[in-house]
Amino acid sequence: MSRVYNFSAGPAVLPEEVLKQAAEEMLDYRGCGMSVMEMSHRSKVYDDIIKTAEADFRELLNIPDNYKVLFLQGGASQQFAAIPMNLMRNKKAGYILTGQWAKKAYQEAKLYGEAVELASSADKTFSYIPDCSDLPITEDMDYVYICENNTIYGTKYKTLPNTKGKDLVADVSSCFLSEPMDVTKYGIVYGGVQKNVGPAGMVIDIIREDLIRDDVLPGTPTMLKFKTQADNDSLYNTPPCYTIYICGLVFKWLKNMGGLTEMQKRNEEKAAILYDFLDSSKLFKGTVVKEDRSLMNVPFITGDEELDKKFVAESKAAGLENLKGHRTVGGMRASIYNAMPKAGVEKLVEFMADFEKKNLK
Numbered sequence: 001m002s003r004v005y006n007f008s009a010g011p012a013v014l015p016e017e018v019l020k021q022a023a024e025e026m027l028d029y030r031g032c033g034m035s036v037m038e039m040s041h042r043s044k045v046y047d048d049i050i051k052t053a054e055a056d057f058r059e060l061l062n063i064p065d066n067y068k069v070l071f072l073q074g075g076a077s078q079q080f081a082a083i084p085m086n087l088m089r090n091k092k093a094g095y096i097l098t099g100q101w102a103k104k105a106y107q108e109a110k111l112y113g114e115a116v117e118l119a120s121s122a123d124k125t126f127s128y129i130p131d132c133s134d135l136p137i138t139e140d141m142d143y144v145y146i147c148e149n150n151t152i153y154g155t156k157y158k159t160l161p162n163t164k165g166k167d168l169v170a171d172v173s174s175c176f177l178s179e180p181m182d183v184t185k186y187g188i189v190y191g192g193v194q195k196n197v198g199p200a201g202m203v204i205d206i207i208r209e210d211l212i213r214d215d216v217l218p219g220t221p222t223m224l225k226f227k228t229q230a231d232n233d234s235l236y237n238t239p240p241c242y243t244i245y246i247c248g249l250v251f252k253w254l255k256n257m258g259g260l261t262e263m264q265k266r267n268e269e270k271a272a273i274l275y276d277f278l279d280s281s282k283l284f285k286g287t288v289v290k291e292d293r294s295l296m297n298v299p300f301i302t303g304d305e306e307l308d309k310k311f312v313a314e315s316k317a318a319g320l321e322n323l324k325g326h327r328t329v330g331g332m333r334a335s336i337y338n339a340m341p342k343a344g345v346e347k348l349v350e351f352m353a354d355f356e357k358k359n360l361k
């Protein structure tokens with residue numbers, strides 16, 4: 001067996017300890033004679049798995065009792081519709097456009113009401129986070145929407161927007177559990193787990209209770225009503241059982257590592273290794289303004305498309321996988337999520353330094 005360093009943006013690297021434990025428990029989950037994949041989601045054994053996962057998740061993020069945690073299917077993209085359907089009572093909401101995922105959410109919201117562009121960084125290929133201190137937010141807006149960490153462009157909000165009293169809704173798919181966060185600053189925090197948490201197939205929503213209501217937009221499917229899911233503790237129908245189980249193992253792993261404060265420290269250390277190199281390199285350049293850089297997704301270029309291609313091919317041959325940038329932007333991108341060990345980032349930087357020596361004209 002040989003494992004590569006996997007810099008994929010998602011689905012992405014998982015902690016080796018978690019994969020090993022899952023392998024050990026695959027055929028016989030803790031003496032019950034079957035795999036987690038094979039058991040009823042209504043069984044006592046599974047009830048314990050999902051309840052423990054939720055309890056550990058709440059503990060990691062210090063989630064107050066007036067927020068519900070929902071384990072849902074349909075990915076983050078399904079929430080682009082579910083959020084306006086559940087929240088747009090005035091049929092109006094403000095969106096800040098910081099990249100492709102924010103834009104997709106904005107476009108989807110337009111199917112249900114008036115989605116207003118409050119600010120955008122499209123003018124400079126989303127390489128920064130716009131000033132959000134005084135946005136044109138109006139009294140009749142139901143919420144203000146952000147994508148907190150922009151997976152494709154590698155930016156992250158370092159301060160949350162001034163929402164002028166409106167509820168903040170945030171897509172945190174690619175920074176979920178990478179550092180502590182104050183959930184009380186948000187109406188809804190949600191993220192697909194396949195970036196920084198677990199395998200694909202689930203999105204986790206953290207929703208303040210007063211936003212879970214019956215008066216949703218007419219035509220909202222039963223499955224997309226937050227109330228349906230909340231009243232049934234994410235077990236209205238069959239949930240993504242195995243994904244929840246693996247996420248539960250990841251939550252235990254995070255707790256064993258010292259929780260999110262410790263993860264933040266490690267993530268800052270890892271990102272600094274890469275950013276420091278980029279800042280001193282004569283060949284490679286980071287594409288994001290310094291103050292808005294993400295700790296999770298680090299895009300970079302050489303400025304020469306042919307050389308970028310060569311880099312991607314040669315890095316792959318050296319056991320550094322999935323460094324190609326998003327198909328819409330090109331260049332390179334290293335996603336260095338929680339489960340990426342420091343040694344992986346060190347090896348990447350070593351490889352980059354060597355590549356620079358050989359290719360700098």
Ligand SMILES: *Cc1c(COP(=O)(O)O)cnc(C)c1O
Nearest residue numbers: 075076077101151171173174192
């Ligand atoms: C990947 C990603 C999505 C889309 O997630 P799906 O689960 O594939 O729908 C949405 N938002 C962000 C920030 C992402 O990184």
